[in-house]
Amino acid sequence: MENNTAPKLEKKPVIFSGIQPTSGSFTLGNYLGAVKNWSKLQDSYNCAYSIVNMHAITVRQDPAQLKKNTLSAFALILACGVDPEKSIAFIQSHVKTHAELAWVLNCYTQFGELSRMTQFKDKSAKHADNINAGLFTYPSLMAADILLYQTNLVPVGADQKQHLELARDIALRFNGLYGNVFQVPDGYIPKTAARIMSLADPGKKMSKSDENAKATVFLLDPPDTIIKKFKSAVTDSEALVAYREDKPGINNLMSIYSAVTGASIEEIETQFAGKGYGDFKLAVGEAVVEELRPIQEKHARLLADKAYLESCYRAGAEKALGISQRTLDKVYKKVGFLPY
Ligand code: TYM
Numbered sequence: 656m657e658n659n660t661a662p663k664l665e666k667k668p669v670i671f672s673g674i675q676p677t678s679g680s681f682t683l684g685n686y687l688g689a690v691k692n693w694s695k696l697q698d699s700y701n702c703a704y705s706i707v708n709m710h711a712i713t714v715r716q717d718p719a720q721l722k723k724n725t726l727s728a729f730a731l732i733l734a735c736g737v738d739p740e741k742s743i744a745f746i747q748s749h750v751k752t753h754a755e756l757a758w759v760l761n762c763y764t765q766f767g768e769l770s771r772m773t774q775f776k777d778k779s780a781k782h783a784d785n786i787n788a789g790l791f792t793y794p795s796l797m798a799a800d801i802l803l804y805q806t807n808l809v810p811v812g813a814d815q816k817q818h819l820e821l822a823r824d825i826a827l828r829f830n831g832l833y834g835n836v837f838q839v840p841d842g843y844i845p846k847t848a849a850r851i852m853s854l855a856d857p858g859k860k861m862s863k864s865d866e867n868a869k870a871t872v873f874l875l876d877p878p879d880t881i882i883k884k885f886k887s888a889v890t891d892s893e894a895l896v897a898y899r900e901d902k903p904g905i906n907n908l909m910s911i912y913s914a915v916t917g918a919s920i921e922e923i924e925t926q927f928a929g930k931g932y933g934d935f936k937l938a939v940g941e942a943v944v945e946e947l948r949p950i951q952e953k954h955a956r957l958l959a960d961k962a963y964l965e966s967c968y969r970a971g972a973e974k975a976l977g978i979s980q981r982t983l984d985k986v987y988k989k990v991g992f993l994p995y
Pocket residue numbers: 671672673674675676684685686687688689690707710796797800801809810811812813814815818848849850851852860861862
């Protein structure tokens with residue numbers, strides 16, 4: 656007889672995404688391009704979200720700072736709405752299957768493919784004194800993250816598209832050799848905020864590591880700093896709030912305002928018709944401050960409760976291990992590893 660009180664085993668599509676804990680805070684680009692969407696997807700999908708500290712050590716980190724930043728980043732994804740009861744939230748290095756599958760996938764990824772990755776080229780130009788093998792094989796570890804969970808969709812910003820395509824190619828190659836081992840994932844790239852640009856140089860992506868302090872808004876920046884950064888945002892001399900190809904600075908501010916307030920580009924044009932850039936920049940800054948206020952407050956509360964955070968990431972790692980081990984076991988069997 657059917658037991659009506661038993662929880663329904665609904666098979667929802669799977670989402671996986673990750674973020675590096677490089678600074679303990681995220682940029683507005685990280686948030687609008689990726690993390691803001693993570694919480695919205697939790698009811699319709701089975702989601703797993705990870706702080707990818709193993710990816711972070713592909714560039715040199717101060718160990719004490721990395722540890723601190725990892726905890727802060729974990730608290731920040733929860734503050735941004737990732738609910739550890741609904742989603743699996745964990746820290747990458749706690750789940751050993753990621754390193755294990757990454758090694759296997761390294762052997763199914765070509766040197767030529769990795770050499771074509773623009774992030775590798777950019778980062779090796781930036782860190783010319785430390786072009787390590789991990790930086791080169793970074794995309795195989797990212798493929799492992801995704802493929803371990805039989806992921807259907809990966810919510811990321813536009814800059815991760817190339818890595819995602821490589822993960823798909825690796826999955827297809829492996830499946831071609833051994834049968835259907837991996838779900839082949841698709842990207843989930845937002846329409847409005849897939850590529851938030853630097854406030855100081857709207858020709859460049861907003862990035863955590865920008866040396867210009869005015870370029871990047873961080874989620875944990877104090878309100879007055881955020882307003883100052885928006886006030887100094889580079890625009891043009893036309894004094895017209897309109898979305899046009901030759902107005903990258905204004906386009907960027909309009910995308911940010913749209914992503915934060917939900918207003919469409921046309922609505923923003925109407926709202927600011929006849930107004931100067933000073934008014935518009937201030938409005939964008941204030942909207943961002945209001946969006947981030949509850950996140951900052953929740954982050955501070957969470958960081959003050961280390962025991963709670965620890966219980967969350969431990970539970971997350973256990974769940975992640977349970978699921979990912981099944982995929983890894985299958986892979987080990989397929990490639991011919993003698994069972995232990
Ligand atoms: P990371 O830590 O550089 O960035 C985290 C997320 O933020 C997005 N993003 C942006 N979106 C819009 N505008 C920007 N200026 C901007 N800057 C960053 C990124 O696209 C990303 O979605 N390799 C990944 C982390 C990773 C991962 C994974 C992601 C590791 N394993 C598996 C998805 C699935 C990275 O370095 O993201």
